[in-house]
Amino acid sequence: GSQEVESADLEHVECAIGADKFNLQDRAGIEGTLHRVSGTRNPAGQIVILTMRVGRPSGRLAELLTDLLAESRSILFLGPPGV
Numbered sequence: 821g822s823q824e825v826e827s828a829d830l831e832h833v834e835c836a837i838g839a840d841k842f843n844l845q846d847r848a849g850i851e852g853t854l855h856r857v858s859g860t861r862n863p864a865g866q867i868v869i870l871t872m873r874v875g876r877p878s879g880r881l882a883e884l885l886t887d888l889l890a891e892s893r894s895i896l897f898l899g900p901p902g903v
Contacts, residue, residue, distance in 0.1 A: 827866070827868075830866075830867050830868070830870055831867075833857070833870055834859070834867055834870075837850065837857055842859060845858075846858060846859040846860065846861060846867075847859075853875070854874075854875030854876055854877065855872065855873060855874050855875055856872075856873045856875065857870055857871070857872050857873075858870070858871045858872075858873075859871075878897075881897070
Protein backbone atom coordinates (compact mmCIF):
# COMPACT_ATOMS: atom_id res chain seq x y z
CA GLY A 821 0.00 0.00 0.00
CA SER A 822 0.93 3.63 -0.05
CA GLN A 823 1.97 5.66 2.94
CA GLU A 824 2.26 9.41 3.33
CA VAL A 825 5.80 10.68 3.90
CA GLU A 826 6.18 12.62 7.13
CA SER A 827 8.74 15.32 7.93
CA ALA A 828 10.45 12.82 10.26
CA ASP A 829 11.03 10.54 7.25
CA LEU A 830 12.71 13.37 5.33
CA GLU A 831 14.83 14.26 8.36
CA HIS A 832 15.87 10.62 8.71
CA VAL A 833 17.09 10.48 5.09
CA GLU A 834 18.89 13.82 5.45
CA CYS A 835 20.65 12.61 8.61
CA ALA A 836 21.54 9.26 7.03
CA ILE A 837 23.20 11.03 4.10
CA GLY A 838 24.68 13.74 6.31
CA ALA A 839 23.35 17.29 6.30
CA ASP A 840 26.90 18.52 5.58
CA LYS A 841 27.01 16.47 2.35
CA PHE A 842 24.41 18.67 0.61
CA ASN A 843 26.07 21.34 -1.54
CA LEU A 844 24.82 24.88 -2.28
CA GLN A 845 22.39 23.47 -4.85
CA ASP A 846 21.05 21.06 -2.18
CA ARG A 847 22.44 18.02 -3.96
CA ALA A 848 24.33 15.17 -2.37
CA GLY A 849 26.04 12.19 -3.93
CA ILE A 850 26.07 8.86 -2.17
CA GLU A 851 29.68 7.77 -1.67
CA GLY A 852 30.84 4.96 -3.95
CA THR A 853 27.74 5.09 -6.18
CA LEU A 854 26.33 7.06 -9.08
CA HIS A 855 23.23 7.84 -6.99
CA ARG A 856 22.27 11.40 -6.12
CA VAL A 857 19.74 13.00 -3.78
CA SER A 858 18.37 16.51 -4.37
CA GLY A 859 16.50 18.44 -1.74
CA THR A 860 14.01 21.30 -1.94
CA ARG A 861 13.78 23.52 1.12
CA ASN A 862 10.96 25.67 2.46
CA PRO A 863 11.60 29.29 3.55
CA ALA A 864 12.56 28.02 7.01
CA GLY A 865 15.40 25.98 5.48
CA GLN A 866 13.84 22.56 6.10
CA ILE A 867 13.90 19.94 3.37
CA VAL A 868 10.33 19.34 2.24
CA ILE A 869 10.99 17.38 -0.97
CA LEU A 870 13.66 14.78 -1.73
CA THR A 871 14.31 13.52 -5.23
CA MET A 872 16.47 10.43 -5.55
CA ARG A 873 18.26 9.48 -8.73
CA VAL A 874 19.64 5.98 -9.04
CA GLY A 875 22.50 5.79 -11.51
CA ARG A 876 24.56 2.96 -12.84
CA PRO A 877 27.31 2.77 -15.45
CA SER A 878 26.67 1.39 -18.89
CA GLY A 879 29.93 0.92 -20.76
CA ARG A 880 28.25 -0.74 -23.72
CA LEU A 881 25.84 2.16 -24.18
CA ALA A 882 28.72 4.62 -23.89
CA GLU A 883 30.58 2.83 -26.68
CA LEU A 884 27.54 3.09 -28.96
CA LEU A 885 27.18 6.81 -28.27
CA THR A 886 30.82 7.91 -28.27
CA ASP A 887 30.24 10.65 -30.86
CA LEU A 888 27.35 12.17 -28.89
CA LEU A 889 29.22 11.95 -25.60
CA ALA A 890 32.29 13.64 -27.12
CA GLU A 891 30.23 16.80 -27.71
CA SER A 892 30.10 17.36 -23.90
CA ARG A 893 26.36 17.99 -23.89
CA SER A 894 23.99 16.68 -21.26
CA ILE A 895 22.12 13.52 -22.17
CA LEU A 896 19.33 11.89 -20.16
CA PHE A 897 18.53 8.22 -20.72
CA LEU A 898 15.30 6.86 -19.32
CA GLY A 899 14.17 3.28 -19.22
CA PRO A 900 12.35 0.77 -17.10
CA PRO A 901 14.04 -0.30 -13.85
CA GLY A 902 16.39 -3.23 -13.97
CA VAL A 903 16.98 -3.13 -17.71
